[in-house]
């Protein structure tokens with residue numbers, strides 16, 4: 464067993480968990496076709512936190528949906544863990560941007576998380592499920608709200624609930640589409656630190672979409688910047704800032720500001 | 735509240751006066767005190783309750799069968815475009831047939847008795863249930879369906895954990911509308927063909943020149959219809975308060 468370890472790591476480095484190979488996505492329109500994504504290539508390693516930024520309408524959501532398997536590319540292919548992505552999978556959990564629509568309003572907080580466990584092919588007894596749910600709600604700070612219904616939660620709590628439900632799947636990869644975009648600045652910072660901590664604890668790979676440069680740098684091991692019309696990756700930047708990151712000191716770090724400067728050039732300027 | 739009662743009471747008094755005075759000569763003329771007496775008599779000798787039970791049992795069973803078929807078909811058509819294409823033409827062919835036009839056929843097949851009323855009621859109840867269910871299923875948020883895909887749910891699971899719970903409030907509306915239809919159709923079948931239930935009691939009272947009894951039954955049917963709708967509306971308000979995310 465001990466000898467297996469270096470081997471294991473070597474293969475991890477050779478074959479990324481996710482590889483996006485020359486992917487394009489277009490939709491038919493009245494006059495021919497509209498290319499939404501063009502020639503996207505990207506490799507993501509196991510355990511990596513990759514942020515994707517880009518202006519509104521540049522195709523971030525479309526890219527995330529392709530990774531999730533909710534849409535199929537028109538050209539190129541996406542490989543996940545050695546197999547082509549053909550449909551959604553419990554191993555790639557999607558945190559939707561609009562949390563209010565992604566929760567089951569007729570189920571309590573506990574029961575929303577339970578949904579992920581009840582539909583798991585591996586059977587678990589009720590006590591085990593209860594324990595897992597308790598731990599997850601503790602992790603996302605919803606233990607107090609276990610018996611409430613989604614409409615009785617604040618926006619931040621609803622998004623936490625969606626994250627807890629995704630975590631219950633024990634996914635290899637978490638796909639997040641502007642998950643904190645609709646939240647106020649305070650809640651946002653808290654959730655940023657929570658998701659960073661969770662990702663480190665679980666070793667989960669995260670693809671995190673945002674239109675906020677600072678958020679992308681603050682969370683990411685790597686940041687991809689996208690350009691629009693057609694959507695493509697214009698720059699990939701390795702973020703070399705030490706963990707755990709801190710809302711005050713990291714954001715004041717000179718290196719952080721340099722990254723911010725550099726990425727800024729790749730985004731559409733507001734006039 | 736009291737003021738609202740002034741007009742109805744005045745009208746009743748007027749009716750009583752006109753009826754008793756013999757100003758209008760008609761075999762079908764009656765007045766409130768006679769109607770009340772006839773109603774009380776029908777209640778006491780058990781005939782009214784028996785007729786009520788016959789009508790309500792037929793309407794209810796017909797409603798359950800027709801509503802069930804309508805909801806099942808509606809859910810199927812709503813979830814699958816292929817099913818919708820397959821079924822739409824058949825539905826559009828059969829649906830315009832007025833349910834009461836099926837009375838002769840139902841009589842042939844079932845003879846007199848519950849079966850005939852139930853069959854016609856069921857046919858009439860399919861359509862409101864089908865249309866409301868299909869529309870509601872089509873409107874299940876895309877996000878919820880994608881959550882179902884992400885959880886790798888099969889269609890049975892998707893139907894029972896996501897789609898049906900989401901449309902339950904609409905199904906209840908469908909049920910409420912179909913219940914109204916069921917009562918109307920049941921009474922119609924009884925009036926026109928089936929010798930049982932409230933409709934039959936109405937027509938017998940009319941044909942044997944008992945206007946007081948006829949009016950008593952008429953008021954009774956109206957009361958039942960109103961109670962049915964009121965009860966279902968109250969139940970709906972109670973049951974579905976938590977269905978929306980604020």
Ligand SMILES: Nc1ncnc2c1ncn2[C@@H]1O[C@H](COP(=O)(O)OP(=O)(O)OP(=O)(O)O)[C@@H](O)[C@H]1O
Pocket residue numbers: 490497499517518519520521522523524525526674
């Ligand atoms: N099915 C579709 N048919 C036509 N156009 C589409 C379709 N899906 C997406 N688009 C277009 O593709 C572009 C990219 O959409 P996408 O939602 O991926 O952008 P985004 O980067 O996520 O934007 P935002 O930051 O506003 O969420 C948009 O211009 C959008 O209008």
Ligand SMILES: [Mg+2]
Pocket residue numbers: 523524525640
């Ligand atoms: Mg988007």
